[in-house]
Amino acid sequence: MRRAVVGIAAHVDAGKTTLCEAMLYRTGEIRKLGRVDHGDAFLDTDAMEKRRGITIFSKQAILRQGDFEFTLLDTPGHVDFSAEMERTLTVLDYAILVVGANDGLQGYTETLWRLLARYNVPTFIFINKMDAAGADKAGLIGQMQQRFAEGCVDFQGDAEPGKQEEVALLDESGTAMDELLDDGKISDDTLRSMVAERRIFPCYSGSALKLEGIDEFLAGLERFTQRKNYPSVFGARVYKISHDGQGNRLTWLKVTGGALKVKETLTNKRDDDFGKPENADKHAGAHSSGKSMSGNQSKNNGAQSDNGLPETEIWQEKVDQIRRYSGAKFELVDEVAAGDVCAVTGLTKTFPGEGLGSETDAGESVLQPVLTYTVLPGKAGADAESQNHVDETPNDDSSSTQQLSKPAEVTPQLHRILVALRTLQDEDPALGVRWVSRLGEIHVQLMGAVQIEIITQMMHDRFGIDVHFDTGGILYRETITAPIEGIGHFEPLRHYAEVHLELEPGERGSGMHFESRCSLDDLDRNWQRAILAHLREKEHLGVLTGSPITDMTISLIAGRGHEKHTEGGDFREATYRAVRQGLMELKTAGKCQLLEPFYSFRLAVLQDLLGRAMADIQRMSGTFDAPRSDGDYAELEGAAPVSEMRDYAMEVNAYTHGQGSLTCVFAGYRPCHNADEIIKQTGYDPETDLENTPDSVFCAHGAGYAVKWNKVPDFAHLGQVLQG
Numbered sequence: 001m002r003r004a005v006v007g008i009a010a011h012v013d014a015g016k017t018t019l020c021e022a023m024l025y026r027t028g029e030i031r032k033l034g035r036v037d038h039g040d041a042f043l044d045t046d047a048m049e050k051r052r053g054i055t056i057f058s059k060q061a062i063l064r065q066g067d068f069e070f071t072l073l074d075t076p077g078h079v080d081f082s083a084e085m086e087r088t089l090t091v092l093d094y095a096i097l098v099v100g101a102n103d104g105l106q107g108y109t110e111t112l113w114r115l116l117a118r119y120n121v122p123t124f125i126f127i128n129k130m131d132a133a134g135a136d137k138a139g140l141i142g143q144m145q146q147r148f149a150e151g152c153v154d155f156q157g158d159a160e161p162g163k164q165e166e167v168a169l170l171d172e173s174g175t176a177m178d179e180l181l182d183d184g185k186i187s188d189d190t191l192r193s194m195v196a197e198r199r200i201f202p203c204y205s206g207s208a209l210k211l212e213g214i215d216e217f218l219a220g221l222e223r224f225t226q227r228k229n230y231p232s233v234f235g236a237r238v239y240k241i242s243h244d245g246q247g248n249r250l251t252w253l254k255v256t257g258g259a260l261k262v263k264e265t266l267t268n269k270r271d272d273d274f275g276k277p278e279n280a281d282k283h284a285g286a287h288s289s290g291k292s293m294s295g296n297q298s299k300n301n302g303a304q305s306d307n308g309l310p311e312t313e314i315w316q317e318k319v320d321q322i323r324r325y326s327g328a329k330f331e332l333v334d335e336v337a338a339g340d341v342c343a344v345t346g347l348t349k350t351f352p353g354e355g356l357g358s359e360t361d362a363g364e365s366v367l368q369p370v371l372t373y374t375v376l377p378g379k380a381g382a383d384a385e386s387q388n389h390v391d392e393t394p395n396d397d398s399s400s401t402q403q404l405s406k407p408a409e410v411t412p413q414l415h416r417i418l419v420a421l422r423t424l425q426d427e428d429p430a431l432g433v434r435w436v437s438r439l440g441e442i443h444v445q446l447m448g449a450v451q452i453e454i455i456t457q458m459m460h461d462r463f464g465i466d467v468h469f470d471t472g473g474i475l476y477r478e479t480i481t482a483p484i485e486g487i488g489h490f491e492p493l494r495h496y497a498e499v500h501l502e503l504e505p506g507e508r509g510s511g512m513h514f515e516s517r518c519s520l521d522d523l524d525r526n527w528q529r530a531i532l533a534h535l536r537e538k539e540h541l542g543v544l545t546g547s548p549i550t551d552m553t554i555s556l557i558a559g560r561g562h563e564k565h566t567e568g569g570d571f572r573e574a575t576y577r578a579v580r581q582g583l584m585e586l587k588t589a590g591k592c593q594l595l596e597p598f599y600s601f602r603l604a605v606l607q608d609l610l611g612r613a614m615a616d617i618q619r620m621s622g623t624f625d626a627p628r629s630d631g632d633y634a635e636l637e638g639a640a641p642v643s644e645m646r647d648y649a650m651e652v653n654a655y656t657h658g659q660g661s662l663t664c665v666f667a668g669y670r671p672c673h674n675a676d677e678i679i680k681q682t683g684y685d686p687e688t689d690l691e692n693t694p695d696s697v698f699c700a701h702g703a704g705y706a707v708k709w710n711k712v713p714d715f716a717h718l719g720q721v722l723q724g
Contacts, residue, residue, distance in 0.1 A: 001064075002227045003339045005254060007073040007088055009116070010098035011108040015128040019098055019208040020061065020074045026214045027063040029326070033211075033225035042327045057081075058088045058240060060341060062326045066223045071341045080451040083368045083430040084240070086115060087352045090362050091239045091254035091341065093228055095121045096221075101135035101205070105143055105664025107602060111607050113148050115366060122196050124224075125152060126217055127205035137205045144203070155202035155220055156213070167191070170199050193224040197426055209437075230338030234258035235359035238350050241427045242343075249426075250323070250343040251350045254360050260322065266347065266356055267316040320346030339397045351428055364511045369430055369445035370597035370642050370666060373452070373469040375421065377413050410435065418442055420463040424455065431455075434539075437691055445475055474596060474643045476671050476678065478542025479551045480505050482591040485722040486582020487712050489696035492704035496562035497570035499531055499578045500721055503586070506551040509668045516556040523559040530568055531556050534575040543583045543686040543694070544679050546592050550669065551595075554579065557721045573697075580694035581709045584686065588710075594675040597642040600667035602635060603652065605660040610634040612655065618646035621673040639667050 009017035021042055024030045030042050038480035042061065073092070075085040088094070095116055099109060111531055116123050125144065137154070144152040151170050153163050164186055168176040176186045202220055206213015242250045289640045323343045325328040336342045353362035410418065418435055421444065425431040432445035446452055452469050459465045468648045483504040490497045506513065514535045516528045535554055542549045561571070571599055586592050601622075605613050610627060613636055617624050622640025629635075645664060652662045672678060686694060687709075694709035707715050 002068045003071070004068065004092045004093040004225050004228065005073065005091060005339070005341055005523065006221070006225075007092040007121075008077055008096045008098060008148045009075050009085060009089075009112050010077050011100070011106040011112070012076065012077040012079070012100045013103075014109075015208050016077050016098045018042050019096070019126060019128060019214075020072060022208040022211050022214045023072065023218060024063055026063055026211065026218060027065055029061065029063045030624060031221055032114070041576065051279065054412050057242070058084055059327070060325050062324070065417055066220045068222045068225065068265050070221070072493050077144075078450055080447040080449075082111075082447065082456075083369075083428065085112075085241045087117045087362075087363050087366050089115055089121060091237050092119070092121045093339070094221075094225055095123045097123050097125050099125060099130045099140060099144075100131035100132075101127050101137065104140060105147060107665055110147065110663075111367075111665045117198070118366065120198065122198055122225075124195075124217075124221060125201055125203045126149060126208075126213075128208050130205050130212065131210060141203055144201075149198075149201060151198070151200040152203055153200055154203050155224075163401045165581040167194070170194065172199075177361055192224050195224050199519060228339060230255075231257040231358065234260065234357040235338075236356040237362065238352055238354040238356065238357050239686055240352055241350065243423070243427070248345050249348060250345060251347045251357070252341070253350075254341045255336050255338050257338050257357065259335055259337050260319065260342070260344075262319055262322050262333075265316055265318050267314070268349070268354070268356070269314050269316070274371060315349040317347050317349065319344045321594060337421075351426075357495060365430065367666060369432065369447050370475050371448070371472045372443055372445050372475045373472045375417060375442040375444055376468050376470065377417060377466070379466045379468055395682065409440075414440075414442060416463075417459075417465055417467060418463055420459055423463075424458060426639060438689060444469075446472070454642075476545055476672065477550045477595040478544050478545040478547045479549060479593050480583070480586050480591055482586060482589070483722075484582045484586050484591070485557070485579070485720055486578040486585070487696070487709075487716050487720075488574040488576065488578030488581055489716060490570050490577065490697060491699040492697055493699060494559075494565050495567065495570045496565045496699075497574040498560045498717055499556070499571065499574040500558035500716075500718060501535075501575070501578045501582060501720060502555045502557050503579070503582045504553045504555070506553050508670070510552060512550060513553045514555075515553065518556045518558055523556075523561070527559065527561050527566075527571060528556060530571050531559060531575050534572045534715040535579070538575075538576065540579050541689075541692050542592060542594075543580070543587045544592050544675075544684065545682040546684040546686070546689065546692075547594070549583070558718050560718055564684070577599055577694060577696050578691070580686070580692055581696070581712055584694045584709045587686075594672040595669040596672040597679075598639045598667045598670050599645050599664040600637075600639050601645065601662060601664045602637050603660070603662050604630075604633050604635050605652070605656055607634050609656060609660070610636075612662075613652075616651075620648070640668075641670075641673055642666075644673075 008016050010021055021030070021033055023040055025033050058076065059074045063070050063072055073088050075088045076082070095114065097109070097112060099105065127140055129135065130137065141152055141154055142258070153167055155163075164180055167186060168180045171177065171190070176190050176194065179186050179190060183383045191200070195202065199575070202224055204213060204217040204220060206217065208214065234252045234255075236255050238251055238253045240252035242252065263484055299335045321344060322333050322336055323345070324333055324340070325343060330343070333342070340519060355361045417423060418433070421431070421433045421442065425433045430445065434443045436443055444455075446455070456467060456469070459467050483502060486503055488499045502517075514532050516532060518528055520528075539548050541547065559571075583592060603613055603617075607629070613623070614627070617636065617638060620640045621644060622638055624636045624638030627636050628632045649664070652660045686692070696707050696709070696712045696715070697704045698707055698715055699705070713720055
């Protein structure tokens with residue numbers, strides 16, 4: 001039997017879960033149709049989902065159509081849970097994009113389309129709610145051909161034969177046109193290949209609620225999907241972490257090669273091919289990026305594994321159970337083959353996006369939180385004095401001008417909250433839970449108001465803890481505009497490590513990259529790997545506002561250890577200090593830069609309100625392209641800072657009297673439009689941030705002593721590698 005993993009994605013209220021329900025019903029997998037609004041949908045198994053009538057967590061169901069077995073993954077439709085949706089895209093063979101005929105192409109639908117293209121997922125389109133008044137299938141497909149791709153073609157009913165020439169022109173290889181000229185039609189094999197190569201996107205339509213068009217869509221799904229060939233060597237991609245009702249940790253993964261058997265031992269250890277510099281980044285600190293996301297930095301006693309990572313970074317764990325879920329129920333199996341999706345127990349170190357075996361780790365997510373909140377004990381309103389945070393708090397590490405010379409202690413109450421949030425972060429790394437010791441606060445990164453409500457409810461239901469959140473602020477980032485050599489030295493009595501790093505600016509949106517350009521003759525490979533692991537395991541902070549750094553390449557260029565006195569923790573301290581020392585040098589030279597999140601927006605207003613809209617965008621430090629006219633309406637497309645535009649939708653609704661529309665999509669980080677104001681407002685002093693000190697420790701006469709960051713190059717035991 002052929003198999004495929006098919007995900008369903010849509011903007012909220014497009015009828016995505018209802019379509020899943022209809023597909024399961026028409027294939028005989030369920031005997032009674034459930035409804036989202038009735039709280040009895042087969043895939044909305046969580047109590048919160050039933051109460052709210054929305055999908056919060058990705059779910060799976062197994063259905064069979066002809067000789068094809070589909071694992072159907074229903075993903076969240078609300079933008080606040082888009083990170084969960086994006087992680088699911090990494091394991092799909094095919095996707096179904098659901099578009100509501102009643103509200104057309106929404107801004108979030110376009111975001112989904114770009115994500116499907118980014119992850120190269122072949123896509124079918126189902127236009128739902130065709131029973132709605134004014135539904136225009138041809139008009140919608142025309143819009144999709146204009147905004148998405150020319151390959152969005154109507155495959156409904158008798159429409160397909162009439163589209164043969166249109167489809168043939170989309171095949172650059174010429175095979176489809178040759179078949180059309182020779183045989184009068186394009187073969188199914190060629191059409192399947194074109195779908196798999198994302199040259200055509202078959203469009204179907206109907207009403208999922210009324211079961212209209214479902215049989216034809218299922219037949220098309222079976223007809224135009226093909227079996228995927230997988231390698232024989234074991235590989236798997238983790239896309240989700242959850243906990244069942246008994247508290248068992250579930251690792252959800254797709255097997256992408258070979259097979260996975262119960263009681264098999266898995267590990268994150270990779271083959272040893274560190275020798276080449278280009279391989280250093282790939283293997284050093286393998287998978288420790290996940291540790292950084294979860295905030296659980298591993299401390300170790302300096303012991304090294306045979307591939308150079310600290311022992312606590314390498315794990316080997318046995319698979320206790322393999323579960324194949326369909327809805328809330330599952331069956332235990334002894335083995336799953338390549339192409340199958342399952343949940344396994346027994347693994348405690350995995351993280352979403354991790355690659356196992358021959359599979360590589362997933363890249364950085366496109367959809368990321370841009371707001372940061374302080375978590376406060378008790379129910380909202382119970383502690384008015386604690387709600388003194390104003391809107392647009394500069395960032396999660398610098399939400400107050402308060403600077404403490406001594407880190408605050410975690411109270412038992414805050415510790416309990418922190419442990420619970422760490423568990424939730426294990427399931428959703430995008431939460432970015434952080435204890436900010438100098439402020440004595442817990443900060444989290446969230447997508448919006450709905451997610452806040454869900455987290456609050458989960459803390460109460462699962463852990464018996466009541467919390468509330470402040471008003472939230474913008475999550476800023478920092479980067480650099482010039483290269484620098486950073487030096488860190490750690491030498492208290494009977495300890496020794498020195499690290500030299502080159503910090504270089506990267507391309508916008510490139511994130512953080514780490515590599516080694518240090519010769520093995522100068523520093524043993526095990527220590528080089530340890531240094532790279534330490535770079536990866538921590539979210540390093542900038543020196544302007546204490547915001548996380550990004551868009552940089554950090555290269556190990558020199559280092560020194562001691563045969564008897566060096567331990568793994570020594571290189572950790574030296575590495576952290578080297579990063580901060582380099583950043584302080586750049587700050588002095590004016591080469592550090594504050595970044596803020598931007599929205600890409602589409603604003604539609606009546607023609608006579610266009611001037612007001614353009615003035616608003618300029619006032620918000622935004623930019624836009626030349627306006628487009630569409631009848632009585634004008635459209636503006638452009639970009640603007642999140643800090644300025646986050647509440648603008650309500651303003652648009654007010655001045656257009658409900659006749660305008662604004663859609664915003666996260667468009668990455670750009671230089672902050674009011675950097676001086678934010679830096680001053682934050683009042684961050686990097687030299688008093690004891691957890692992220694730029695200073696070094698040297699030893700003389702049997703005692704260690706501190707050296708200020710600007711004097712470190714004069715005291716360093718290795719000369720500066722970079723000249724000038």
